Amino acid sequence: MSQKRIHDIAHARAGDKGNTSNISVWAYDPKDYPLLKRQLTADRIKRAFPKLFTGTVTRYEMDDLHGLNFVLLDALEGGVNTSLNLDSHGKSFSYLILGLPIET
Amino acid sequence: MSSTETIRVGCGAGFSSDRLGPAIDLAQRGALDYLVFECIGERTMAFGHRDRMLDPARGYNPQLRARMRGVLGHCHANGTTIITNMGVANPRAAALLVIDIARELGLSGLKVACVEGDDVTHLIGPDTVFMDHPGAVKDVGLRMVGANVYLGVEALLPALQAGADVVIAGRIADPALFLSPLVHRFGWALDDWTALGRGTLAGHLMECGMQITGGYFANPGFKDVPRLADCGFPIAEVAADGSFVITKLDDTGGCVTPATVKEQLLYEVHDPAAYLTPDVTANFRGVSVTPVGADRVRLTGAGGSARPEKLKVTIGFDGGFLGEGGVSYAGPNARARAELAADVIRERLTRINRLGGDLRIDLIGLNALHQTAEVPVSDSADIRLHVALRSTDRDDIDMMLWEVESLLCCGPAGGGGYRGQVTPCVVTHSALIARDQVSPTLEMFVA
DSSP: EEEEEEGGGGEEEEEETTTTEEEEEEEEEEHHHHHHHHOOOOOHHHHHOOOOOOOOOEEEEGGGGGEEEEEEOOOSTOOTOOOOHHHHHTTTTHHHHHTSSEEO | OOTTEEEEEEEEESTOOOOSSSHHHHHHHHSSEEEOOOOOOHHHHHHHHHHHOTTTTOOSHHHHHHHHHHHHHHHHHEETTEEEEETTHHHHHHHHHHHHHHTHHHHHHHHEEEEEOOOOOOOOTTOOOOOOSSSBBGGGGSSSEEEEBBHHHHHHHHHHHHSSSSOOOSSBHHHHHHHHHHHHHOOTTTTTTHHHHHHHHHHHHHHTTGGGGGHHHHHHHHOTTEEEEEOOOEEEEEETTEEEEEEOTTBBBBOOOHHHHHHHTTTOOTTTTOEOOOSOOOEOOEEEEEEEEEEEEEOOOOOOOOOOOOOEEEEEEEEEEEEEEEEEEETTTHHHHHHHHHHHHIIIIIIIHHHHHOEEEETTBSSSSSTTHHHHHOOSEEEEEEEEEEOOOHHHHHHHHHHHHHHHHHHHTTTTEEEEEEEEEEEEEEEEEEEEGGGEEEEEEOO
């Protein structure tokens, strides 16, 4: 078993609507999608960053396209208009998720 | 039109400050039927209202003049209709400006449609409840600057039917800017949910400009993008059944691949099976993404069901000011000196000056964007103290900046590079209103 990061097998993009963030994560190689789907659960994301992701995390699966979409409520420290985070849109959340370890 | 014909729609802007050059390139060489500029976000809408309050002749997109000077002649020569939400909070002033520019350019007879009816400020009261947040307007404690409803294709169709060369609107649902010419030219019924769902997918993919042609995508060594500095804006070639190909001009930089398309497919989407617009509940779940040539990706299989009953309104409030000030520390023991500077500033602002408002202090280079995520800090010998304060009291903002600048002589050793800035803030919330409360209007101007 070697320790890799999700960044090694997947790409991602984050978007925002109000105080809700969504992060889509896509396996580069369809062969890695089952691994991604098994390990990158909504619960895992919430547990990895409990102070940041205080709201509900929902996962939608796009099996045909080998991607997962996470919707995170109350995740943007108030949202683009009130967050004092330099990245008030949470654009960098995509790479926060890609930095998580994955067991292969 | 015949069933084998396709409509070519280009995107000339995916946000208010998007690049101009690649839009002119598309207008000149894109052989486009329609060129769409999507330039409103939740914040830019509220800033439009602020601008209009300060000057009743303003409130439209600040780049409208430059964009129209750049593309209007080419679009006129090539028979390309322009559709845009660059009217923001003042579509009528924007339309009149386009008429002026058309006259300057000698484009006599150019028809400019002004679509309004999205400003529903008069329908919002203290008891209007939010859909995205607990409470009502009266609970915000800030001055409301304006409220706009997301209009759909029904607002734009009369302008296209009347033969407008340029359609200027305010708050239109982003995909509807692209969907409206498809409904107009293909004659899709407004309850043909499958066609509307497919056209909405095309609009959704196009509305962020280069985010589908290689912009916002490159990750060197993992996702390389050729000639990113010369990236081209996207073109959709849409068929009468709503299937389409996303592409770009051959000799521009960037790339259109299944990966760029997939990342954009779910950008700002929650449930992929229920993407809500004023026109349709679009379903992206069964979509196929197929490469069909160099920088050509074909999309099929989107669907749709009945449109939502109510319409979404964005309500903007004056949020006061955001002040940001910073000083940098580098070299041996930089981290300890920067952390001391942060402690000093916190004490000066909260204990000694007792400033109100929301305060945040970041150490850029150590842990800033992901501070709240509590990821392990990276150790750096080049760190910037960044202090942010939001307040409705401008004096508090100015005091914060003064305190940060005073670190140069009064703080830890070796601090340098003070910069400070103040930007106006808006706060936005969303609500729902009934469709029958909204009636879009059309006014046509001729150069």
